[in-house]
Amino acid sequence: MTKHRVRFLPFNRQITYPDGKSLIRAALEAGVHVNAACGGEGQCGKCRVMIEEGRVEGGCSEMLSEDELARGYRLACRSRVRSDLVVRIPVESEIDAEALTRCGPPGRTARVQQINLEDLKNQGLFIPPVEKRYIELPEPTARDNVADTSRLISALRKQHGEHRLVVRLAVIRKLPGILRESGFKVTATLARPVFERGRTHIINIEPGDTTDRNFAIAVDIGTTTVFGQLIDLITGNVLAERGDINAQVGYGEDIISRIIVAEKPGGLEKLQEAVMETINKIIRKIVKKSGVKRDEISTVTLAGNTTLTQILLKIDPTHIRRSPYVPASTIYPPVRAVDLGIELPRHTTALVYSNISSFVGGDVVAGVMGSGFYLSSELTMYMDIGTNAEIVIGNRDWLVCAACSAGPAFEGGGIQFGMLASKGAIEEFLIDPHTLEPMILTIGNVRPRGICGSGLINIVANLFETGIIDNLGKFRHDLKSDRIRQVDGVYEYVLAWKEVTQIDRDIVITETDIEHLIRAKGAIYSGCRTLLDEVGLSIDKLDRIIISGGFGSHLDIEKAMCIGLLPEIDPDKITYIGNGSLMGARICCLTNRIRKDVVDVMRKTTNFELSMTASYMDRYVAACFLPHTDIDRFPKLKERLAARSAVEGK
């Protein structure tokens, strides 16, 4: 990949940046603020820069006069880096320039971990729970007229060493016809047992050799969103992926309101049908996109929190929300996908992830399995930040877990313009501390629609580090900008004027939003601390932190530390895995080993009820500041804040 040197004047900051990538993102990464209000769509015309040396592609706009274009002005958001560049950012004054160098640049992005298929293959673990085997059977004769099933079982034993086979009734029904139409050359689909010495079920039979066509669907059922992946079980690759809002949202945004609906007559059925509608919609789309036939899909794996799992399986979730918070079950037998209402063939096996407790569900278990840390000697903290947050700490020998009532702020819940990490979500944010003008970039570089989780972290961290809000999350009242205003007595900052949004309303962040964020991060932070305390560990003993969540494509670790979501530790120790639940659902259809390991993980895991731990509430109250009442826990941030004060004091 060709890279170019890009130098920004008047700050003299330089960055090496890939050919063809957006100039405004280069500025962002260099920590250079460029006014940008439209998310990167080229609508606001504010991101004008002058190309002094080198060549960009695009960036012209009718918002620039011919004279300006001739002088080298371009819109940074529309310009692509094509050579080494010297770019001048127009600033009104020296003070401007100085201030802009002080604004917090983006911090380290967390290392992203994905499933390592090669490792899986090398370790001989790429053995899906549902596999295909091709066999050629000897044709029956008068001297050898054993039953068709006996012939099949015997061939599977002789040709593939398969033992302990059970033939499903549906297969017995199809077998005589398929054997004879195929000249006794068939492919059998085998569903593996989870237990040693269990039985392998023959769940389907097809004429000819179809062993190269075996697919699975992995589904993450979230409170707010459902994601599905279509996976090729021969290569292990994801052929298509799709997310959608869980149609259950129409019955309530959080788990408790869903349970209340489920308790009403017919409520459970309605909720189950709603999530099925979403799952089937996603399946339709990924099946279409990948060109796979439904008949070729042998497995569907599903992971969700305990309530959503029980609703999925039509199990009344009533007691989950009632002390002492007892789930109906933590493990579930394999079922037929059609029996749940999933529009897949009758033979398709549905494997549903186990839960640990009422509030640590299958999504967390899936993340633990998908990230693989349960196999490592490294002491790891796993944080699943979704509509709520769950924490798992441990290694291959032991595991503890707890759920934090963090609420859905990081998925946009309770935030006025909060939204999921999708197109139009403000993800990048820098503020000019002098003019208070924002630099906002959205996912997809389109006009903004709202704020996603990582955007929220970036915005609040920037507002805090530049001193626009204090450690309580309150706006300074002496700042002069029409972007900071009071509406119904609540201070807010206008991120984007309605003219440049997709929603024809000003997109703002309010003190209430910030309060919600602080509460959410406070719950998570104090949860981590309490759980560490319960097992007698301090944060510096952790070898690794794995973060799972729908923040977007990446997570800015320094910003997350700045607001006190994460403790301040070596950024190298932090890994971001995106949707851990989906990752776990995927790995479960790639290797049957996972199902065995889940049993083991469940046995090793101790669940803590934070509400039962006296110190938790104290810790929570202490954590409801930016970053914390005790700034000494965040020494690097303390240093930065001190440096800023010194500059401002000049």
Added chain:
Amino acid sequence: MTKHRVRFLPFNRQITYPDGKSLIRAALEAGVHVNAACGGEGQCGKCRVMIEEGRVEGGCSEMLSEDELARGYRLACRSRVRSDLVVRIPVESEIDAEALTRCGPPGRTARVQQINLEDLKNQGLFIPPVEKRYIELPEPTARDNVADTSRLISALRKQHGEHRLVVRLAVIRKLPGILRESGFKVTATLARPVFERGRTHIINIEPGDTTDRNFAIAVDIGTTTVFGQLIDLITGNVLAERGDINAQVGYGEDIISRIIVAEKPGGLEKLQEAVMETINKIIRKIVKKSGVKRDEISTVTLAGNTTLTQILLKIDPTHIRRSPYVPASTIYPPVRAVDLGIELPRHTTALVYSNISSFVGGDVVAGVMGSGFYLSSELTMYMDIGTNAEIVIGNRDWLVCAACSAGPAFEGGGIQFGMLASKGAIEEFLIDPHTLEPMILTIGNVRPRGICGSGLINIVANLFETGIIDNLGKFRHDLKSDRIRQVDGVYEYVLAWKEVTQIDRDIVITETDIEHLIRAKGAIYSGCRTLLDEVGLSIDKLDRIIISGGFGSHLDIEKAMCIGLLPEIDPDKITYIGNGSLMGARICCLTNRIRKDVVDVMRKTTNFELSMTASYMDRYVAACFLPHTDIDRFPKLKERLAARSAVEGK
């Protein structure tokens, strides 16, 4: 039981007979012919006898004049033995009396074997495949809030030593509600695995202690009839039993015609629904009669021949009737009864008997298991004589089997007035060789409707032994009786004039009927001989013959030997078990051991295709005589025939 001595004059024959039983049956057992044409209903008035000493109950009739009554005349069929008796049979002449002493009296009735529950209990084998366990669970607390299923499994382990448990989804769904409504005192229904180290499935959960209410239904699915028993799994007793015509008969009387129907579009479904209709009708009746609630029925066991089993399970039976006669499967996984259309609760487990080959089916396997000879060192021949006939020879070490195309003669098929062994079927028959008047007794002592299997054997044996038909089954043409006549060129004997029947037609036995019987018994006899030959054994090596079939309440061994259905061996070696298939279905719901043993029996059994055995056809042709071309194989019969000739020659 009080018994009385009954002496018949003028023959001076004496018998000891139970108090209260019918006088005409006493005559029959004594080998004394009494004219009787109405089956024992008291309609024909022919069975008049004179009570010379002692006292009977009943027997008066308007068919007797006052004078006759005063002189001691009674109708034998309506008279009950109440004291020692001297009874005179009115005969026209000395010749009459002499002839009557020559007619074949009933022979030895085969020993009847039933399931020995005490043995089962003493051997610790009375462990049904589906059992109930009562448990009291500790109530959950904040410190002990494991999932409901975990709590259940743990209690079953601690309180009953149950391991390797799997909870069905349907149970998970019911569990939270039932635990709480019952104060955590529940009864779990456990379905045992067939394999060692398999999993026990928890298939139902009920509030409180219901362990004393656990029932099963055993079903024998025959080509012509279906029988069901409702069984108490606590005591092992049969609470109700019922049989009915298999509604599939409407689609064809034999297996081949059913398969032809099944091959047509929708045919399989129609046949399956037909048999389900019959099964459900029987279940309704036995449930009602026993007063058991359907919810208390945890198991249904089913046994049928291979074609009927495949139809029951909606498996296309096409290839059963096509060379090389391959069944789809011989073993079937347990299924839910409702999935087959059986009107029983969703949790009820259906266990379907394994088949051996296309023509040796689950009815035979059930009989082998039910009669228990597969556990014995005695060399046994098991004969299942139903709509067709199957033979199994062997002991605990080895088994061979074969099917004979005998046809349904013994169930009344192909016999003009043939019928099943039910009320109104002529079962007992004696003929006065002088007057050629019959003595017929029916099941239930009602007016005759037809002839059942044991009746057919008795009639033909009597006609043959008294010389009315020859060894080809043809009537002597020189006999003078209006009961012997020619209709459309075919000779027949009138068993009952239409006035005394229930069907307003003369009930006859024709030469064609006899021909069918001879073919049927020839096929069975030659099948036995061929199979014995294949394993290098002679008949005298057999320790035991077990006969299964719907002949009625008993089987006359000597008559069966007389027609050459059975080889002539020591009658003590012969056991009659009635409906072996039903017996096997019943024992399968009483002891799970049976299911394991079936796997072993199937492994040990070698199936012979008689059609592939060259000598079979020769043997068959030789056996199509009464009793056989080679009379020396039946030395006792030969002796009796010689004695008769000597008398006639006088």
